[in-house]
Amino acid sequence: MAANDVILVGGGLSNALNAWRLKQQRPDVRVLVLEAGDRLGGNHTWSFHSSDVSPEALAWLRPLICRSWSEQEVRFPGHSRILATGYHSITSDRLHDVIAPALGDSVRYNARAISVAAGGVVLDNQERITGRCVFDGRGFPRDAKVALGFQKFLGLEVRTKAPHGLDRPIIMDARVEQFDGYRFVYCLPFSPTEMLIEDTYYSDKRDLDLPLLRRRVADYATANGYEILHVAREESGVLPIVLAGDNTAFWPVGQDVAASGLRAGLFHPTTSYSLPDAVRLADIVSRLPHFETATVAANLGGMARDHWDSRGFFRFLNRMFFVGALQGERRDIMERFYLLPQQLIERFYAGRLTNGDKAHIMWIMLKKPPLSILRAANASGPMAAWSFADRNRTHGQVPRA
Ligand SMILES: Cc1cc2nc3c(=O)[nH]c(=O)nc-3n(C[C@H](O)[C@H](O)[C@H](O)COP(=O)(O)OP(=O)(O)OC[C@H]3O[C@@H](n4cnc5c(N)ncnc54)[C@H](O)[C@@H]3O)c2cc1C
Structure with a gap:
């Protein structure tokens, strides 16, 4: 008999939420998260609009949210606009600090899966772990048959010498010189002297010249009068923007392992942002009546393909x-x-x-x-x-x- 009811392979955004929600809602279910790294959630700042999730979901997400704003701004050469739409950010550190203690020994770090199957997982040290229901949440599948563009960015979380004066996020400041497709800068003011500044591109090419982008972030800060005292953290990403493919690209009919997050194709096609879908999936998973891989994979796979079609x-x-x-x-x-x-x-x-x-x-x-x-x-x-x-x-x- 399997020792685990649910094995979640990959302790990134989606599976961390799945595990946390299961712990809260279904303490009877034996959950095990297997994460290749030494923390949950990697190195990201995940942001979302208030209107992306239900009020109930926003309530259970609250402990993970580092900063919320009641409005947001966009800036273009011809017009700027303030939108009265709330915006929220979750950092990987906060996600780990809240969820890891709640999971306790239900998560194993430095546990890299080399084989993921309906009945369990094999780790790179050849250890076999069995479970009744296995979810693969190892991030975007490299072999998905889809045509892609890219949203790529480098963000520096900086401390400024004097208050920067920004009190709402700038979701897009497109009043910057255009290179490599569509370029804009994204700013999240975490405190009067702390801010994440991201130089972002919707580009045909996936390559990211990190030294060049660091200079562009610094130039943007200078041009806007933000004097950087020091850089506290850096994050970067090359997110897939799906142009074409079919609804079996991520979750083929008959796939016998359940999937979650990007692995399941659960992300917004135009931004590649996955937090709202991950939140919805966590609620669905926490309400599943039975945990058997075959049934769960069949049901959730159908939902994932419908989701693909709807977008x-x-x-x-x-x-x-x-x-x-x-x-x-x-x-x-x-x-x-x-x-x-x-x-x-x-x-x-x-x-x-x-x-x-x-x-x-x-x-x-x-x-x-x-x-x-x-x-x-x-x-x-x-x-x-x-x-x-x-x-x-x-x-x-x-x-x-
Ligand atoms: C820097 C960055 C910023 C982003 N910002 C936002 C945002 O603001 N809002 C938003 O909605 N989306 C954002 N995204 C997009 C998307 O939401 C994230 O990529 C999100 O983390 C995807 O969640 P996931 O659970 O599918 O995968 P991930 O969070 O990438 O998790 C996959 C996990 O699987 C682990 N893993 C991989 N292989 C193995 C293995 N063999 N065995 C065990 N574990 C393994 C990895 O270590 C990782 O922890 C951002 C992406 C990046 C890269």
């Missing part, structure tokens, strides 16, 4: 953005997007667009130059989708396991 419009927009628009046009598209009503923008990030919202977005994208209708149309058909897949066929996708 085709976002992948279409990604194709318009990455293929239909010329490099220099991407910033104009984003600027026009941020003229849309606030509630529509909230539904966009929450992945809950109505048909009316979709029509509104298309109208604002296509109603005038610079986005060429012809190029957009060329970028939208299935033929084009598959040629993107061909173009990306040799991608190792993202540099994360």
